[in-house]
Amino acid sequence: MKAKFPISNFQFQHSHASLPLDSSLIGWLAEDMLVRDPEERDLSRIAVVFPGRRPALYLRRELGRLIGGPFHPPQIFDIDSFMAYMAGKSPGGSDRREAGQVELLHLVYTTARGLGADGEHLSLPAMASGFEGFFFWGLKFLDLFDEFGTELVPPALIKQAVPAALADAGITEEARGLWPILPGLYSKWLDTLAGNSLWSRGEKYRIAAEHIDGLEWPFSQIYLAGFAALNQAEEKVFSALTRLGIARVVVQDGPSPWRTSDAKWKHLERLRYVCHGTWDFKNTRPLATDPHRPTQTDQSTNQPINQLTNFFFHQGFDLHSQIQMAEDVFARDLKSQGGLAPDQEAVVLPRPEPLIPVLSRLFEDTAVPYNISMGYPLERTALAQLLDSTFEAQEGRVDGKYYAPHYLAVLRHPYIKNIQLHSPLTSNHQITKFLATPNQPINQSTIPSLRSVVHFLEVWLVREKRSFVRLEELEKAIAHLDEEDFPASQFLSHVHQMCFMAFEKLKKVGELATVLKRLLEWTVEYGTATGYPLTGEFMTAMVGLLEELEAGPVAEETASVPGLHSLFGHLVRQTRIPFQGIPLEGFQILGFLETRCLNFQRVMIFDVNEGVLPPETRPDPILPPDLRRHLGLPDKKQAVEISRYHFQRLLAGAEEVHLFFSEDKGQVK
CATH class of the missing domain: 3.40.50.300 (P-loop containing nucleotide triphosphate hydrolases)
Incomplete structure (x- = not known):
């Protein structure tokens, strides 16, 4: 660890800054870093902390424009990575590693199952004693425990809240059964994370705030910029850094035509309250009053509303x-x-x-x-919709027969109906190659696709008035379509194996993940999935989730088909595909x-x-x-x-x- 700088050597000599709403925060920061020495090229001892990741790209770009040549940029963090940085430098923090959501979900389950063994805590209620009954609440617990960590809620306070929780009519019956174990579970959860050398987001925040006063800093200056509100852990960090004099806070709530004189934002007033030092409401560049900026108009009345926008x-x-x-x-x-x-x-x-x-x-x-910077929900992708339809087909199966609308929903999916009859697979690494070059579509065969078969089956099911049907009946129904270069019944049999039969006897989470991965690989190898926008990013996120389910002890957990569907559905709904928006x-x-x-x-x-x-x-x-x-x-x-x-x-x-x-x-x- 780097030596701690004497406080007197790097105390900020300036007040915290309150900029107008319409000012450029990025431009102000870049100019402020260079104001003492415009020729400075090494800014690596300066740290900047933003609420999110995106501003870092703009700040580096603006510094490059002002400097006009090579330079060492400042170290720029989003608040999550800054908290992780501090937590990693806390005692024992360097030995911990990041854990994925699936790993944490199974860990909170095993922690909950062991509650009653020590005689000090209540046992897990029977309704949630198995993994299938617990995982929904486990996901809720993970979110809740992260919030307890970021808001520095101690286990003792949670215990005090139990009587109020049990008397409160706003809590579901299931939650009433789980509330008595909550104080003990959270306390044991913190011990479990430490014992397994793992991080959760809430634990990083809690540990960073707890050890902030004893940390050594390699930075000469820290800008805390662009924040609108703080959680309790962030408040403690901001308070400590400003008390030490190594941080300057920059917010945007100063004078502006957009803000009336009596308007108050309580969250920003609270932010200023916890930060030590004085605030400068005049340390800003003049407001943008360029006469060439157009005047704001209402499209319906064409009347001026404001002089700026x-x-x-x-x-x-x-x-x-x-x-x-x-x-x-x-x-x-x-x-x-x-x-x-x-x-x-x-x-x-x-x-x-x-x-x-x-x-x-x-x-x-x-x-x-263009570029994209946002989190896109995995559940909105065609991949998730295909897998959801596959589960519905299994849940609607009765005595080996599939409900016709569910069956057709799978075959009508674009990834399936456009499946083509290729020669046998020549490579087991096709999906890996596709993920590495998502914009390069795989060459498709000219042999007819499944689309014509699907159309025939739609007509046949209506004509035969079949609500439920066996797979082998469908294969026999199209046998007369077989040709030398297009064995339709054999082709359909292979589709049935991949989309239906492979799912019929699943009992374990790991088995589910393996079958789903094989289905995705098949759609890439045989189909046209690569021709759809952003499929590479979607496939990467889905395969990452499935690999988490395949690995570790969660793979051995058993569940019914509806239970597996529910588990997978909840995980998909919580997964976001992170588009980074690069290049800028x-x-x-x-x-x-x-x-x-x-x-x-x-x-x-x-x-x-x-x-x-x-x-x-x-x-x-x-x-x-x-x-x-x-x-x-x-x-x-x-x-x-x-x-x-x-x-x-x-x-x-x-x-x-x-x-x-x-x-x-x-x-x-």
């Missing part, structure tokens, strides 16, 4: 109509936008589901460069949180509707609002206020904003 509102009746209006808005501009800087144009998707329609409608037929060029397609700390000249935001922005929150089956307050956990109101802040900051920094929303029955602007 040009606003346009677009009302549709659904997402597709919003995209249609976006095509009309940008059709005249896209062809001439070949050399876009990354701070010029942004498409913001508060929910990720519209990503594929936006790409196909706005960018597919243009040469405009062209149109920026961002999730809402990825816009933090960034400014764009023109912004297009879809789905500006209640329930989407801010996102709708679902009832917590374990912690109702009253119990969250008792434990000191943030409530829904704070999340709404933080979303409002980020929204106002994004709009304030833009020259032109297009807001797209739907107004139909049940939808609110």
Whole structure:
């Protein structure tokens, strides 16, 4: 570990900075780093901490522009990696390793099963004593324990909350049965993580906050920039670093036309309260008052609203109509936008589901460069939908017969109906090769695909009035279609083996993962999956999840077919595909949180509707609002206020904003 710098050698001589909402945080940081010595080329002893990852790319770019030559950049962290850095330098922290969600899920299960063995804690209720009955609650426990860690909730306080929990009508019956074990389980969970030398996100935050005062720092300066609200662990870290004088906090809540004089953001007031030192509300560059910036207008009235931002509102009746209006808005501009800087144009998707329609409608037929920075839900992919249909077919099977609509749903899936009859596999590494070069489609055979067979079976099932059918009956039904170069019944038999029969006798989690991986490899080898957008990224995420299920002790856990389906479904719903958005060029397609700390000249935001922005929150089956307050956990109101802040900051920094929303029955602007 590097030697600790004497405090007097690296104390910040400046106050913390409060910038206007419409200022450029990235530009301010770059200029502030170089203000003492514009010729400085080694910035490696400076650290910058942002709320997320995306601003790091923009800061390095801006520093390169200002310096105009080679330089050693500062060390830039997002808050998660900064907490992990500090936790790793704590006593024993370097010996711990990251654990995946599946590994943590099984570990919390074995921890819960062992609760009653020591005689000090209550045993796991019978309803959740098996893995199939526990995993849903195990996933909830993992999220809850991470929040306990980030909010520094001690086990003793959880124990005090148990009587209130058992008396609270907002808790489900299952949760009532689990609440008595919660204090003991969380305490044992912390011991289990330490004993197995593993990290969870909450544990990294807890350990970092606990040991912050004893850490040695290799940095001469630390900028804590762009934060809007802090959890308890972050508050403790910010307080310690500012008390030592090695950190300067930079926020955006200063004077701005977007902020009225009496407007207050409680979360930012709290942030300033926990930070030691003085705040400078004047240490900012002048507000952007360029007379050439267009005046904001309402599209319906064409009346000026503000002197800084040009606003346009677009009302549709659904997402597709919003995209249609976006095509009309940008059709005249896209062809001439070949050399876009990354701070010029942004498409913001508060929910990720519209990503594929936006790409196909706005960018597919243009040469405009773009990159994506957001987490896309794995459950929205064609891969997940195929596997879900496969499970449904198994669950609907009765006495060896498949329910016809479920059977056809599998065969109609694009990855299956376009399967082609190839010669036997010549390589076992086809999926690996595809993942390494996702933009290079595999050569397809010219032999007919399964599509014609599917059409025949659809007609046959209707004509024969069959609601349930055996696989061998279907193979016999198409035997007359067999030709020398297209043995249809043999082809269909192979499809049945891969999509149906391989799933019929599954009992273990590991067996499920192996069969699903084999099915995905088959669709890549024989089908047209490689021709769909982003399939490489989708396949990588899915295979990664399946490999987690194949490895370790969780592979030996048993469950029924519905149980395996439920386990897989919950894991898929929680998995996000991380698009990194590199290289930094062209149109920026961002999730809402990825816009933090960034400014764009023109912004297009879809789905500006209640329930989407801010996102709708679902009832917590374990912690109702009253119990969250008792434990000191943030409530829904704070999340709404933080979303409002980020929204106002994004709009304030833009020259032109297009807001797209739907107004139909049940939808609110």
